[in-house]
Amino acid sequence: MRTALADFIKDTPAGREAHAILRSCVHCGFCLPACPTYQLLGDELDSPRGRIYLVKQLLEGAPVTSSTQLHLDRCLTCRACESACPSGVQYGRLLDIGRAVTEQRVSRSAAARLKRYLLRKIVPHTRRVRAALALTRLARSLLPRELAAPAALAPRSSAPSWPAPRHARRVLLLPGCVQPVLRPQVDAAAAQVLDRVGISAIVPRGTGCCGALTHHLSASDETLRQVRRNVDALWSHIEAGVEAVVSTTSACASMLTEYGRLLEAEPAYAARAARVAALARDIAQVLGPEREALSAPLGGASAVRPRGAGRRAARVAFHAPCTLQHALRVSGTVEALLSAAGFELAPVGDRQECCGSAGTYSILQPELSERLLRAKVAALESGAPELIATANIGCLTHIRGGTSVPVVHWVELLAERLSVANG
Numbered sequence: 001m002r003t004a005l006a007d008f009i010k011d012t013p014a015g016r017e018a019h020a021i022l023r024s025c026v027h028c029g030f031c032l033p034a035c036p037t038y039q040l041l042g043d044e045l046d047s048p049r050g051r052i053y054l055v056k057q058l059l060e061g062a063p064v065t066s067s068t069q070l071h072l073d074r075c076l077t078c079r080a081c082e083s084a085c086p087s088g089v090q091y092g093r094l095l096d097i098g099r100a101v102t103e104q105r106v107s108r109s110a111a112a113r114l115k116r117y118l119l120r121k122i123v124p125h126t127r128r129v130r131a132a133l134a135l136t137r138l139a140r141s142l143l144p145r146e147l148a149a150p151a152a153l154a155p156r157s158s159a160p161s162w163p164a165p166r167h168a169r170r171v172l173l174l175p176g177c178v179q180p181v182l183r184p185q186v187d188a189a190a191a192q193v194l195d196r197v198g199i200s201a202i203v204p205r206g207t208g209c210c211g212a213l214t215h216h217l218s219a220s221d222e223t224l225r226q227v228r229r230n231v232d233a234l235w236s237h238i239e240a241g242v243e244a245v246v247s248t249t250s251a252c253a254s255m256l257t258e259y260g261r262l263l264e265a266e267p268a269y270a271a272r273a274a275r276v277a278a279l280a281r282d283i284a285q286v287l288g289p290e291r292e293a294l295s296a297p298l299g300g301a302s303a304v305r306p307r308g309a310g311r312r313a314a315r316v317a318f319h320a321p322c323t324l325q326h327a328l329r330v331s332g333t334v335e336a337l338l339s340a341a342g343f344e345l346a347p348v349g350d351r352q353e354c355c356g357s358a359g360t361y362s363i364l365q366p367e368l369s370e371r372l373l374r375a376k377v378a379a380l381e382s383g384a385p386e387l388i389a390t391a392n393i394g395c396l397t398h399i400r401g402g403t404s405v406p407v408v409h410w411v412e413l414l415a416e417r418l419s420v421a422n423g
């Protein structure tokens with residue numbers, strides 16, 4: 001795509017990156033069928049190609065309007081278009097650059113600014129999320145309904161215990177911000193499964209939100225503060241020798257892989273941030289190579305059952321979060337682990353589609369998010385599963401709000417299977 005960027009950006013790192021990305025797009029349109037918002041709205045400006053064109057215009061100096069902002073806001077950042085693109089266009093990066101410029105040029109309504117401010121100031125902070133959820137009425141006005149729903153808040157009675165570190169192989173397990181409040185048993189389950197394959201999971205002190213939420217709200221300074229804090233908190237462990245920095249939330253794992261790029265201009269952090277990014281893994285990427293070690297103790301006729309359903313094989317529908325399949329490019333790993341553990345995989349009609357959670361999307365674009373959720377739940381339920389499993393706390397809580405089928409993190413199923421096999 002021929003591009004002549006405006007003076008305000010053309011000689012900046014962002015401008016040079018945007019220019020290269022724009023040049024790589026050949027307008028073929030192969031990305032359009034993969035785009036959930038184009039599927040829903042049928043407007044080219046709500047497609048990847050249309051948004052690329054909008055960003056091109058604004059970076060070339062055209063007036064930036066609230067219409068531009070609306071079409072960029074409607075993007076889920078699911079990056080399904082990147083997986084579909086034959087030219088390797090880095091759409092997600094281009095969107096980040098376009099959104100940052102738009103945010104500076106187009107003012108939002110007072111209500112929209114307040115909503116985004118509260119999201120930035122509450123959600124990345126575990127204690128504030130806990131407090132907000134305790135204040136149910138307040139939580140219902142600030143958070144998606146599924147986060148405020150009693151079912152989402154109810155702790156499970158049999159959270160697995162955390163195994164003592166005893167192996168030479170060690171990984172860091174980042175708690176993140178929201179998951180410790182909404183589903184603390186996920187990391188404990190991951191630690192148990194890791195322990196079974198000879199890896200000890202260590203929780204580093206002093207980490208917090210990975211920065212994804214503020215990053216997607218174009219709050220650059222806040223994001224970089226969070227990223228620096230995490231790099232500082234992780235570094236002594238990395239120097240001591242860990243083989244990976246792991247998250248059980250695929251969106252956080254994806255964000256961690258961006259740390260090197262985000263801090264590349266800061267000499268005090270660049271090398272360390274690049275090392276964190278190189279070590280970043282979703283839990284599926286760590287356990288995938290261990291499938292044989294897991295399938296031996298887990299195999300057999302009986303499998304984990306839905307609560308109260310007795311000991312019988314469970315039929316599981318797996319929702320692959322966009323960050324797992326499109327950002328981290330992990331595909332089929334979780335399904336293989338679940339199969340090896342004895343679970344029956346239920347077919348999912350549209351296994352590539354976004355559920356509509358997409359970070360803060362369910363709050364900022366509730367109508368589109370709801371339509372995507374309904375379609376996703378219909379696809380997941382089409383194979384008559386007894387359980388739905390996913391790999392991201394946002395997807396988990398969002399899907400849970402649209403179905404009566406229990407929704408869990410897939411690693412919880414492996415941990416429960418271990419307890420069945422041991423028990």
Ligand code: SF4
Nearest residue numbers: 025026028029031085
């Ligand atoms: S982003 Fe990729 S698939 Fe979409 S129009 Fe451009 S080159 Fe084609």
Ligand code: SF4
Nearest residue numbers: 035075076078079081
């Ligand atoms: S990131 Fe997702 S919603 Fe946004 S343009 Fe690409 S496919 Fe469409």
